[in-house]
Amino acid sequence: MSDESQARPTRIQQKNRATILEGALTVFSSQGFRGATIDQIAEEAGLSKPNVLYYFASKEEIYRNLLTGLLDMWLDPLRSINPEGDPLSEVHRYVATKLQMSRDYPRESRLFANEVLQGAPLLTEILGGLLREMVDEQAAVFQGWMDQGRLARVDPHHLIFSIWALTQHYADFEAQVRAVLGPGHDPYAEAGVFLDRLYSNLLTVHPDEQG
Amino acid sequence: MSDESQARPTRIQQKNRATILEGALTVFSSQGFRGATIDQIAEEAGLSKPNVLYYFASKEEIYRNLLTGLLDMWLDPLRSINPEGDPLSEVHRYVATKLQMSRDYPRESRLFANEVLQGAPLLTEILGGLLREMVDEQAAVFQGWMDQGRLARVDPHHLIFSIWALTQHYADFEAQVRAVLGPGHDPYAEAGVFLDRLYSNLLTVHPDEQG
DNA sequence: GCAAATATTGACCAAGAGGTCAGGATCAGG
DNA sequence: CCTGATCCTGACCTCTTGGTCAATATTTGC
CATH class of the missing domain: 1.10.357.10 (Tetracycline Repressor, domain 2)
Known part of the structure; x- marks a missing residue:
């Protein structure tokens, strides 16, 4: 998130990206892409919405990351x-x-x-x-x-x-x-x-x- | 739409309700309930959004009608x-x-x-x-x-x-x-x-x- | 223990979406 | 051909939602 080139992720980054993806899995799998909201994902992950968007640039990027x-x-x-x-x-x-x-x-x-x-x-x-x-x-x-x-x-x-x-x-x-x-x-x-x-x-x- | 009790639908009502449900089928089946919008349904049916809402009280009612x-x-x-x-x-x-x-x-x-x-x-x-x-x-x-x-x-x-x-x-x-x-x-x-x-x-x- | 980097958040914005409504167009029946 | 019922729409309202940002808190590395 800091460097132009691929920076090695912090411990916090690793943990938070993982919990976000975990929450996103729950939400996306039960609501579909369009039905899911970032707020739901944030709540599921126990983070604030802006904080979720601090780790992933957009809803679609979360989704893409999950899928791949x-x-x-x-x-x-x-x-x-x-x-x-x-x-x-x-x-x-x-x-x-x-x-x-x-x-x-x-x-x-x-x-x-x-x-x-x-x-x-x-x-x-x-x-x-x-x-x-x-x-x-x-x-x-x-x-x-x-x-x-x-x-x-x-x-x-x-x-x-x-x-x-x-x-x-x-x-x-x-x-x-x-x-x-x-x-x-x-x-x-x-x-x-x-x-x-x-x-x-x-x-x-x-x-x-x-x- | 006019009477308290079940009124027999007009020819126009019959046709329009049918085209709305037809359009809704296309939209709901490809987007899911939450992903679909009334605008999409209206466009698919060739009607204006308020006109769609004239025949069905809400998005959910369209969906319910379709399913049942x-x-x-x-x-x-x-x-x-x-x-x-x-x-x-x-x-x-x-x-x-x-x-x-x-x-x-x-x-x-x-x-x-x-x-x-x-x-x-x-x-x-x-x-x-x-x-x-x-x-x-x-x-x-x-x-x-x-x-x-x-x-x-x-x-x-x-x-x-x-x-x-x-x-x-x-x-x-x-x-x-x-x-x-x-x-x-x-x-x-x-x-x-x-x-x-x-x-x-x-x-x-x-x-x-x-x- | 102190700067610099990283992490977090409240407040905010613009666009989208569900739904309303007053008024005008159109149609059916006499 | 006139009147009441039905049909249609533009404008509008409100709430949600994706996303931003400046300011603050926390962590990290020295």
Whole structure:
């Protein structure tokens, strides 16, 4: 904040920028970008509004920082699929990891959901660039496994979409899921069982359809 | 607008209320409730702002009218599952119908997605009431089929969630789907094939697991 | 312990947004 | 073709909100 070039951040800077982003995550994820106000973020973070703007030049900069800062973490499970591993196990692990992330980081899920819902104004480059490459690469791994007869043949891209849709649904539509199920349910545990079954049945190779 | 009791609407009233709701659907579905402005709605509808407020008392009333007006249409496919029909065919028809609705009415899908994402402030009663009853009823039908050995055993509620998640994903996350797939794709057509396969494999009864 | 850098805030501003209202235009029915 | 009801609008009000700034407090490094 002081020097023209990148200055190393103070301890206070580090802490305050972090608490601001933390508060902003809560607010943006539940209100969307336009619905959120700097006052809400400031209150959530326990700082005054001008103080928030002392650390970030504008509301949009807070938002941008949040998005880009969380993107890597969010996409990490996709990267960690092991092409040398057992295909079915790798898919199951990916599904389980994504589901757990929805349970443990629902705000992050909703943040991205909000952004994409509104047409992803700030993410289009990334979606069509980095993400697309990662997905294509991963789809190629799946395709390879299918060609080797180790995974049933389905459209690999839509396989990935289905995993995203099914796992993030429990975070993004939590209000609906809880209202419909009522109390006394552990949606994520039940979903885990359901999804295991679903992907086993979808992807297990049946002897009569190899080749 | 004139009488204390319900007066029959004029032709002009009918037309203008309809165009306002139509414009509001576009705006609310792409901006969320808080992000939308009456000015945007007015412009979208080709009316002046005060004129919009002449037909609806407030922004929230427009929104409320939209939501409740579209809810029946949105939930209709669930109602039309035939308990006397062939289980697998009925599920496939439901999936196909929901997918087509996402393709044909993406704004409606996004409108509800936005609302639920923000915690469904205006829909909680309906979600926990009407919707919950409908889902429970439908889940009971599925359960019956499973008990008869005509459908593989899976959690019926999560089966329904999965259909919602997978079909609406293509409308709600359209920006992402298109960015990742790139041009030259018909996401809905591909999804149709994928989902047919997915639910066949999930729900077809295997001889060795009946009982 | 003392300057210089850093951090914080109250007061303020301009633009935006929801909503009102008086008055004028238009339309329907007799 | 006239009158009352309906429809429409420009001007305006108020509250919110993103953002600024000068002044003050606090911390840091010597």
